[in-house]
Amino acid sequence: MGDLRTEEFVVNMGPVHPSTHGVCRLMLTMNGEQIVDAEPVIGYLHRAIEKICENRTYPQCIPMMDRFEYVTAMSTNELFCLATERLAEVEVPERAEYIRVIMLELNRIASHLIFYGTTAMDCGALTPFLWGLRERELIIDLFEETCGQRLTYNYFRIGGVANDLPIDFVPKCRSALDVIEGKMSDYTGILNNNPIWLARLKGIGTAEADHALAWGVTGPVLRACGVAHDLRKDDPYSIYDRFDFEVPIAQEGDCYARYLVRLEEIRQSIKIVRQALDGLPEGETRTKIKANFKPPAGEIYTRIENSRGEMGIYIQSNGDKKPLRVKLRGGSYNQLQFLPEIVRGKGYLIADLVAIFATFDVILPEVDR
Amino acid sequence: MTKEELTAYVGGHFDGKLKLLDTGRYDPMFEIQPGDLLDVARALRDDSRLQFDYLCSMGGVDTGEHLEVVYSIASSKTKSRLDFKFSLPYDKAEIDSIQEVWPGINWYEREAWELYGINVRNHGNLKRFLLPDDWDQGHPMLKNWDAPDFIRMPER
């Protein structure tokens, strides 16, 4: 047995693998079934959105934003419109701001419901996936009624929203929120105290707050490490400073903490939407901008709180009708490059990596753009 | 710290290495010298009143006359935020890596190298990742870039 030789071998996880949520390739260096190192290989979804935006007028860029992060396309709409409005100093009518907040928070709920479903599915429980999508359907139906689309909404406009809410939106939205809130106990009931679920998630993929911040990790992943960093509170955009909500945090920083933080965020979002529905004023929904819209020269970096962390956009304008430069920043981008830091040398198994990847809630269009 | 205080504080400290520009909207925008990059980054992170502990974004810009590199940083503790940038000529596009200050800049620097051809010193992992591994058609985000295999659809 003296010359028994062992060696590390490389497993390609992806680009088409059921639990990489898109087309991400993880090159795993394995020692047996333990992961020694992981290297994400991205670019399979690169659509050159930034380059395309440079060749389009400002209003024409909004549909491109839908494709930037299609799980929460409302947020990307808001991101671009907000940045352009700040750049060109366009006022947004009161009613439009409320509608935007309603849409953003509904979209956050929908995104977290997908997270809930896919995480459970990646850990082998299929039922929560269908439950999560079932309630997401209610929200998507509301979006469809409002803007005619179910995934790429293209609803926000520079200076407001494309059209007013449909007539019976408010009661329908309230009943959808009631349904989702009622189902929350089902969600937690099937997983939270399940010993297998706890064994799969607790103590796995633990991240330290400083370490995560240095790598630019934001959003629920950072809040699960005990940092109450939420741009809706810290750098309020739109009208978020008018609403009463809490920023859920957890201290452990592991997969289970991230899961709990996201579930609690669903509750907080429901709270915000309810307040926004109560306060919804009458009035205009859109400030008309000139057909030949040219923001003054200048540059701006704008950030909003997406369900996957800080989502930012850098726009440089030279006074022309097309932006000189659009740089997009997604939360998943930093989280994916942080992933090897968490995995490296901890001796996790592939099953743990799947859980970590799922609770990071990485989606690839945001990474590749 | 309000935005005005922040602007005054940053402009007044750090040996005047950060000069306020008037192009910034909403958040202050400063200009630095490319050689000061590492010092400035370290100073901004370590300053007790600023504590810029994470990097939001970093990217190249091609203005048509020269290249620019823009860094957007923020603090999770003091909630403040600022941008700084510097210009580079096309023929000498080279910057220092500031991974030791904010390691999260790793992929952003890779991207600037890949899409703008900005060489990053001491990066250690300059590999293609958004473009195909065998990409040999230049740096597509440059304004004068033209794709050799770009075939226009025939007019009907």
Place this chain on the structure above:
Amino acid sequence: MERLELKHIFSWLHDLLVSTGLGEPWLSVVTYLMLGAMMFGALSVIALFLVWWERKISAHVQQRFGPMRNGWHGWYQTIMDAIKLLQKEDVRVTNRDKFVFFWAPVICFVAAFLAYIVIPFGDGLIVADFNIGILYIMAVTTFTIISLLMAGWGSNNKYALLGGMRSAAQMVSYEIPMVASILVVIVYSGSLSMVDIVESQSGMIFNWFIFKLPFGPIAFITYIIAATAEANRVPFDLPEAEHELVAGFNIEYSGMKFAMFFLAEFVNMFTVSAIAVTLFFGGWNGWLLPSWLWFLGKTLLVVLLLMLFRWSYPRLRVDQLMEFAWKFLVPLTFANLLVGAAFKYLGWYW
């Protein structure tokens, strides 16, 4: 009405063939073959039914409808699926190990069906009452491990190989607590024969071993956990863990070969449930209704339990799976066996 027994079916077939003028020994050979075909057909129907049932149950757990198009609530959906799988192209990897790749599904399929020789479906409805019945089942179902290993190796695919190795490790580990919890029953029945085990539970409901044994429920629960692992079902479905190994050992299989693995899985599920009923729930014992109906009903209830497990639990990690088997189940079942044997020796039971 006369009681339904296998020997009546046999003599009926025999008489039918005598009228065609066939002489011995071909007469017996053909009769046995026909009987075998009947058994095979019945089990295939059960397996197809279980596939449909699983889909319906999963659908209702998840508040969907499941198959609805083919017949009433899609009752012949699985038959159509089987026909579709039969027609499909049999995709084969170039660098496979031809012999091993071909025979793996066959062995898996045959091993799954072999167990039914000694399962008593009803009073007299048993093909052969071996005096080592339960031992025989344990021996035969172990063939499944070999077939999964063969499938993993023959596919020449690392996911398949990992799946095959995992399943071998898992099934060998869970065999031990399974046998240990079965042994308690055997201590009390005093026989390995399936018919004897059932007959020693006749009479009232408290004679069922789950109530009669000193810690009957523990024996049953440990058995059902180990059996879930044996049948490769959630939460122990690691050999085919979709999100780690894509599909595990059967990743390279398609068409009918895949269908054989698939059906064998459901037949296995029925087997472990049938054993559970035989050992713990009095087998065919019941009142009023015919014995085979009692057996079938009880077995389907246990199958239902396994299905509900599947649709409500996440999957264990591979090391947690092993820890659970060796650090928890094995000591527990052995302690239970020891206590059971002691009670038997002291006569503290009814």
